[in-house]
Amino acid sequence: MKTTAGPRTNERELSVILVNYNDRAHLPECLGSLDKALSGLNAEVILVDNRSDDGSADLVRASFPWVQLVDNDRNVGYPRANNRGFSLSRGEFVLFLNTDTVVPAEAPAKLLAGIKSRPEAGAIGPALIRADGSFQVSFGKKVSFFTELRQKLVLNPCYRIALRHSTKPRSVGWLSGACLLVRREALEAAGLFDEGFFLYFEDIDLCRRIAEKGFGLMLFPEVKVFHAGGATASVRRWRSRLEYRRSQLRFYEKHSSRLSLSLLRFYLGLTVFVLGLPVTRDEEKERFREGLREILADRGAGADG
Numbered sequence: 001m002k003t004t005a006g007p008r009t010n011e012r013e014l015s016v017i018l019v020n021y022n023d024r025a026h027l028p029e030c031l032g033s034l035d036k037a038l039s040g041l042n043a044e045v046i047l048v049d050n051r052s053d054d055g056s057a058d059l060v061r062a063s064f065p066w067v068q069l070v071d072n073d074r075n076v077g078y079p080r081a082n083n084r085g086f087s088l089s090r091g092e093f094v095l096f097l098n099t100d101t102v103v104p105a106e107a108p109a110k111l112l113a114g115i116k117s118r119p120e121a122g123a124i125g126p127a128l129i130r131a132d133g134s135f136q137v138s139f140g141k142k143v144s145f146f147t148e149l150r151q152k153l154v155l156n157p158c159y160r161i162a163l164r165h166s167t168k169p170r171s172v173g174w175l176s177g178a179c180l181l182v183r184r185e186a187l188e189a190a191g192l193f194d195e196g197f198f199l200y201f202e203d204i205d206l207c208r209r210i211a212e213k214g215f216g217l218m219l220f221p222e223v224k225v226f227h228a229g230g231a232t233a234s235v236r237r238w239r240s241r242l243e244y245r246r247s248q249l250r251f252y253e254k255h256s257s258r259l260s261l262s263l264l265r266f267y268l269g270l271t272v273f274v275l276g277l278p279v280t281r282d283e284e285k286e287r288f289r290e291g292l293r294e295i296l297a298d299r300g301a302g303a304d305g
Helices: 027-037 056-063 078-088 107-116 145-165 184-190 202-212 237-255 258-275 283-304
Strands: 012-020 043-049 068-071 091-098 121-129 179-183 216-227
Touching: 012 027, 012 056, 012 078, 012 107, 027 043, 027 056, 027 091, 027 107, 043 056, 043 078, 056 068, 068 078, 078 202, 091 107, 091 184, 107 121, 107 179, 107 216, 121 184, 121 202, 145 258, 179 184, 184 202, 202 216, 202 237, 237 258, 237 283, 258 283
Parallel strands: 012 043, 012 091, 043 068, 121 216
Antiparallel strands: 091 179, 121 179
16 A cells, blocks of 8 residues: 555544564465555554564565554553554544455445444444355354353354345444454443453453443444454464463453353363363363363452452
């Protein structure tokens, strides 16, 4: 992008914020798609790098000088990095975008038109598509132990089928942060991302707080964005699984009933037990088991205190 169109003022219509951690493989295609997709929009792009060691920050400097690059001195996690990007942004609307996405040329303009036409909407999100053309489930209902179980076992397969045949906007309980367009007013009212999370559930938590401030959450399946998924998590799968469970427990502690939290803790404790059986053991599972046991002990101590 030689330059984003629009007047050079202190305000922008759209700020795009990306957080990068060792995702050099996806960055060129992601930023290249933004180059085209933001043409004609009064937009800025801010990329916060969480101390990558794969040369991705140097790649951005050399090949994408129109991106405002922010270097963190360590990996501070996804929510804190997003909040830092937001603090530097000037857009009336903010698009949080994963680095492993490819944004079609018309997507940002359509999402902007969608949220502008619905003043009650605090955030909207597109349908997310895998490379093979299948749909990812990027939305859901209010999260509890039973609704989460129901969504994973029953609703997700139905949603994937329904998204093939419907482009009608719908109100939802949460939206994926892989591509999330948020009204600045709603984001500030909700209090930004909760930096107590490191990775996972921070988007669902933010959506919950946006809704609590009276704003709507809308899925716009007419707009489709390609998402590889798991760019950060794939490096060390067992560690990413631990972060998922740590964040899940934090989310349940914040927002769910005592029953839901107790059931989740029981399920995770059962997982620790099963992974300790001789027939299930291998090195990765053992690391996950020990880490999960520590998380349950730490969260339990925190809850008691």
